[in-house]
Amino acid sequence: MLQAYTLHRLSILKNLGVSVELGKEITPASVRQWNPDLVIVTRGLTPTVPKIPGLERVKVFQANDVLDGKVKADGKVVIIGGNNIGIELAEFLIRQGAQICILEEKWIGRGIERFNRRDLIDRFM
Numbered sequence: 136m137l138q139a140y141t142l143h144r145l146s147i148l149k150n151l152g153v154s155v156e157l158g159k160e161i162t163p164a165s166v167r168q169w170n171p172d173l174v175i176v177t178r179g180l181t182p183t184v185p186k187i188p189g190l191e192r193v194k195v196f197q198a199n200d201v202l203d204g205k206v207k208a209d210g211k212v213v214i215i216g217g218n219n220i221g222i223e224l225a226e227f228l229i230r231q232g233a234q235i236c237i238l239e240e241k242w243i244g245r246g247i248e249r250f251n252r253r254d255l256i257d258r259f260m
Contacts, residue, residue, distance in 0.1 A: 141202070141203070185215060187215075196208060198214075198220050198221070198224045201224060201227075201228070202223075202224065202227060208228055208233060209228075209231065209232065209233050210233060210234065211233070211234045211236070212228055212233045212234065212235055212236070213235075213236045213237075213238060214228075214235060214236070214237045214238070215238050216237075216238075216239060217237045217238070217239030217242070217243040217244065217245070218239075218244070218245040218246045218247075219244070219245070219246040219247045221237055221239070222237075222243065222244055222247065222252075222255050223255075225237055226255065226258065
């Protein structure tokens with residue numbers, strides 16, 4: 136069952152004219168059959184928990200578990216990592232009434248195109 140966040144993101148893609156097919160096996164033959172001009176392969180990353188002293192004394196969840204609705208994150212939430220997933224998670228949780236603090240060692244919005252990054256960050260200010 137698709138969660139609200141996933142359904143929302145799929146509706147945005149549909150409104151942009153993007154065709155999304157779920158539950159399909161991807162093979163070289165299926166890609167050739169669709170005859171795309173370009174193929175972009177993305178992959179999920181293995182979530183990790185950073186080694187921060189004291190982190191074992193608080194509830195720690197992975198972003199995908201929150202976005203999939205497996206766990207509820209509310210109240211004051213610290214998001215470790217301000218890349219595209221961290222920013223989207225922050226926006227998702229703010230809409231649900233959570234108070235967010237993003238911690239990032241480099242710069243907020245890594246991995247997001249510059250215009251979109253500025254737009255997302257401006258929403259938080």
